[in-house]
Amino acid sequence: MQEYIHSVSLDASRCTGCTTCMKFCPTEAIRVHDGCAQIDGSRCIDCGECVRHCTNNAKKAVCSEFSQIAAYKWKIALPAPSLFAQFSGLDDVDYVLQGLLDIGFDDVFEVARAAELVSAYTRRYLKTEGIKKPVISSACPVVERLVLLRFPSLRDNILPIKPPVEVAAEAARAKALREHPELSSEDVGVCFISPCAAKASYIKNQCGSYKSNVDVVLSINEVYFQLLNVMKHIDAPAVSTQAGMIGLGWASIGGETSALLSDNNISVDGIHNVNEVLEKIENGSIPPVDFVELNACPGGCVGGVLTIENPYVAKNRLKTLRRYMPVSLNAVPASESYIPDEVLAEPAEYTNNNRLGKSFGESMRLMVKIQQIRESLPGIDCGSCGAPTCRAFAEDVVRGKADINDCIIAYKDLIRQYITDKNRGERTDDRGESGST
Amino acid sequence: MNEPLTFQYAVDGDNFTSAGQASVQVKKVLRRLGLDPETIRRVSIAMYEGEINMVIHAGGGEAEVRIYEDSIEIVLRDSGPGIADIDQAMQEGFSTAPDNIRSLGFGAGMGLPNMKRYTDSMQIESTVGVGTTITMRVDL
Structure with a gap:
């Protein structure tokens, strides 16, 4: 297997060798030698716990820089649902969408749209006979890597549907090529605006059994201040959201399960809690449930290390934003019962490096x-x-x-x-x- | 290597919420030995069910895991009330767990049957009023 490229890295000049990060690392990937922390890449799952707990800002989550999108003729922003929860006083997501256009993107494709499709397909998948239950959500890349490294017997429980960001990236690229036949695929830069570093690693390493359609991963905090500046001057946004409550709900823990419209599911946030629940699933010691939503970050994606706002404040803002939204704007025809091949994807192969x-x-x-x-x-x-x-x-x-x-x-x-x-x-x-x- | 690699764990009978921890520890060891995921899962389920049984019925006990080159042996020993009728205890759905335990979702009468199902052999030695020793083996 190729060496895994990580997004979590260490600034050795800032590290004091204090061992705080080592104590919080869920996979025991960190050692402190000669007064400086070292990360074992084969064990790191990019969960960001060390970034979250480092008191010296020596641990960093590395993403791309905004200037990198300049390399593409047609730039598409893929805002994560959690982006909308970062802004104080915001009551309409359209301002953020317009803001993304104003800072230099040619088009915006909300990941929330794809999330609504993934929810619809997940509901279908759960009705399939003979699948392994509980089905484990495929949305959080940290969880997928944790399962493959530590709970390989649960690999087949992972939902074989691509995470929303990938479904969105594919659809966004196809839309661009359809509407602008003069463009070639290389001209199109699909840029995910991410709350977490693990997504960047996931894309760099081509996890899963397919090539990612995302070209650039920018952190929310990279675009946040630029967005604030332009959003102040927007009187009436010319674009409007194409997602509903379900899509936006994916930003925090519980959103994905509530979209399944059934009761027999659990939602778990925080990497240590996730680990504990996976142990229990492997032991068969939790009551039978159909689906488990596992988010490595506290509070879900709003708790990602690349966000600006406190996750609990952000979660509350989602309530305001969702209040007058339709349930979902991206339905799949009720007459169909299959899941299209292009959204299906097996999780990566298990390699025994333990x-x-x-x-x-x-x-x-x-x-x-x-x-x-x-x-x-x-x-x-x-x-x-x-x-x-x-x-x-x-x-x-x-x-x-x-x-x-x-x-x-x-x-x-x-x-x-x-x-x-x-x-x-x-x-x-x-x-x-x-x-x- | 003739001497097995042996791990011993005390199963605390007073602390129901910590039951299942020995199983987690064993799983970590087996992963490091590079055993296949299915074997690890079988051992950890058998061990977990045994641990829970010791906590519910016997006020705890001790667990010993011996890893040989070709098999894993799990010995669970307690000084609890003993099992009066082993055949009956082996029936799926039979349980003597008290109501407060059942309310937590345990006591479904699947503990011993699962231990048998996930291992290659299982022996129960039990004397009423003295205690129970269960020996399970998973072949590698």
Whole structure:
């Protein structure tokens, strides 16, 4: 497998080596060595927890810059539903759509439109006989990567429908080429305005079984201030939204499940909660449900690390925005019952990179050593050694990535023993001298 | 390697909400050994059901997982009330769980049948008033 390109990165000059990010990392991907954090790319799922918790702003989520869209003749903005929740006092999403045109885009295609289609197809899919339940939402790229890396037995539970951003990107490109026959596909730049870094990684790595139609990923905070400036001057927007309550609802947790119009679903937000629920699904220890909506960020997409507004404030704004919207503007004909091929997509293949050694036998031998070291450690998971837990540290020692003396508790005992021995030695010397006189 | 890789876990009988944690720990180990997802799932379900049983019926106990080159053995030992009629206990839907446990969604009488279903062999040794030991094996 090709190396996974990440969007979460570290600015080493700002890192103080404090271990906060390491403690919050849900996949134990971070180690702190020589006073600086390091991210293990094979374990990182781009959830952004480290970005969220770093007190020194050393962790960053990297997206493209606005100037990059200049490379395309026809620029299409794909605003995530969460973008609309960022603006104080906004009562009509049309102002944001017009604002996107005013800052330089040639067209706007709301991801919320595609979300409404995905909701409709999901309702169809859930009626299919013989599918694995609970069906796990495919919308959050962090969740998909987490499932593939840690819960591969649940891979087939992932909804085999593309996430709304991809459905939107495809439709937006097709629309541009249809309306402007003079354009070639390379002339069209599809630009997703994203609340989260993981989407950028997802697109760069061509996750899933298809090539992404998104060309550029801009963060919400990259366009926010530009939008604010132009939106002040809009009297009457010339464009109007083509999505309804359902599409906009996807911006926060619960939106995707409420669009299923049925009761037997659960919605979970926050990566640690998601992890816990996936454990339970794998164990068969949650009551049978049809669908689980899992969002890595607290509050859902409005809680993404590239947003401006507090997720709970943003969630409240969605209520105001949704109030007078129609339920949905993107219906699929009730007479049809199939799901079109172009929206179907299998999740990426599972590659077993969890294994310690090259073979089962070698892994067993390494595990025995890890256990031995683990038992000699204090077991308080203090993190001072630069690993998140004593178990992780034991593994690092066995793999030659850490020195056993990095454990300061064990080292302290060693020093104490040395001092005790030394003192005892001196006392013996004293007695020896007094005896001779 | 003749000596199995062994892990021991205490299953806390007083804390119902933490039941199932040993299963999570075992799963982590099995992932690191690179076992296939289906095997990991089977072991973790069998282990989880066993843990829940020990908490509901026996006030906790101990779990031991032994990993051999060709199989995984799970031994669950408790000093609970014991099982009076093992054949009856093995029937799907039979349960002696109290109402407060049932209200949480447990006690459906699927614990032991699931443990049998997801493993390659299962032995139950139980003496009323003394305790129960269940040994399960999953072949690799």
